[in-house]
Amino acid sequence: MNAANWWQDDCRAADQQVRAAALARQAQLTKPAGALGLLEQVAVQLAALQGTPRPQLELPWIAVFAGDHGVVEEGVSAYPQAVTVQMLRNFVGGGAAISVLARQLGATLEVIDLGCALPLEPLPGVRHLQLGAGTANFARMPALRDEQLHAALAAGRDSVGRAYAAGAELFIGGEMGIGNTSAASAVACALLSCPAHELVGPGTGLDPQGVQHKAAVIERALLLHAEHFDDPWQVLRCLGGFELAALAGAYVACAQQGVPALVDGFICTVAALCAVRLNPACREWLLFAHRGAEPGHRRLLAALGGEPLLELGLRLGEGSGAALAVPLLRLACQLHNDMATFAEAAVAGRSA
Ligand SMILES: Cc1cc2ncn([C@H]3O[C@H](COP(=O)(O)O)[C@@H](O)[C@H]3O)c2cc1C
Numbered sequence: 001m002n003a004a005n006w007w008q009d010d011c012r013a014a015d016q017q018v019r020a021a022a023l024a025r026q027a028q029l030t031k032p033a034g035a036l037g038l039l040e041q042v043a044v045q046l047a048a049l050q051g052t053p054r055p056q057l058e059l060p061w062i063a064v065f066a067g068d069h070g071v072v073e074e075g076v077s078a079y080p081q082a083v084t085v086q087m088l089r090n091f092v093g094g095g096a097a098i099s100v101l102a103r104q105l106g107a108t109l110e111v112i113d114l115g116c117a118l119p120l121e122p123l124p125g126v127r128h129l130q131l132g133a134g135t136a137n138f139a140r141m142p143a144l145r146d147e148q149l150h151a152a153l154a155a156g157r158d159s160v161g162r163a164y165a166a167g168a169e170l171f172i173g174g175e176m177g178i179g180n181t182s183a184a185s186a187v188a189c190a191l192l193s194c195p196a197h198e199l200v201g202p203g204t205g206l207d208p209q210g211v212q213h214k215a216a217v218i219e220r221a222l223l224l225h226a227e228h229f230d231d232p233w234q235v236l237r238c239l240g241g242f243e244l245a246a247l248a249g250a251y252v253a254c255a256q257q258g259v260p261a262l263v264d265g266f267i268c269t270v271a272a273l274c275a276v277r278l279n280p281a282c283r284e285w286l287l288f289a290h291r292g293a294e295p296g297h298r299r300l301l302a303a304l305g306g307e308p309l310l311e312l313g314l315r316l317g318e319g320s321g322a323a324l325a326v327p328l329l330r331l332a333c334q335l336h337n338d339m340a341t342f343a344e345a346a347v348a349g350r351s352a
């Protein structure tokens, strides 16, 4: 193994003894067996991942990765590229959806600028890594250079390192980058061997004609880069983005460092698919927050065997859907930890 390819290093294993204890506890709680559905499963999974029979979710860590996309010159987004840097200011100004959600949750919000196309002044509270002035247009050439992909993957890993050091019990990745539903769709088509029209959707709000044009641009790019599609690293290099790669690196690092990750929307789920292709053992550390409105999200979740907690018609990104699922996960933990057992409450168990 190439030592530089840190993403191939071993992942931590969930604690199977704790899982068995957590499952046994669920069976003793005063409710019909299985009656809390997916909430039981996520509490047990969090217990096994956190290595404790009493899972906790006091400090979620939210990292929003931002980067621009050269493919926007093909006219694939309903919004102008300037929105990426403008939203970076909004994240730290406190007015973005994820800023509001992070405040309400008492979560740490870290904002990482990986490389925007438009000029951006240094912003207090933003980590500026400047991997380039956005990616290249993947409809014409590879989106990233090798060193940019290495740096983006490492940026995700390093954010997880800070989350771990801060004692965060959950990692949420978010993204910002006009055009990134195109990059995400292209990556997903390459990894799933799927034609563009089956995965591409409106993103920020293209009309049906716009979606058709976006699919045609992606189809052209798929033909251009097809020789690389058996290697997830090459797929990210040819079709990905700085923030997609950082998210993929973060998800692998979560599994290596032992921090459960809660995956957000369509874009994050594509990054999760990349992570699982780069290092299949990381799958166990991924929880899925929601199924969003972008039509390809359903297929992505199915490919990953991910069972989302929420379905709210979200199509925002930024990590917002994952943040919205945190109260539910917290309640799942509290139910698991604080409900009485049949014996404690003197309630009769199942008769047959
Ligand atoms: C104001 C605004 C805030 C956002 N926050 C997240 N996105 C989301 O929309 C973008 C992807 O959609 P597309 O591929 O169609 O450009 C990403 O930046 C994503 O995070 C936003 C988009 C806008 C316009």
Ligand SMILES: O=C(O)c1cccnc1
Binding pocket: 181, 203, 204, 264, 265, 266, 267, 268, 292, 293, 294, 314, 315, 316, 317, 318
């Ligand atoms: O689900 C997402 O991640 C998404 C969908 C549309 C626009 N931005 C993000």
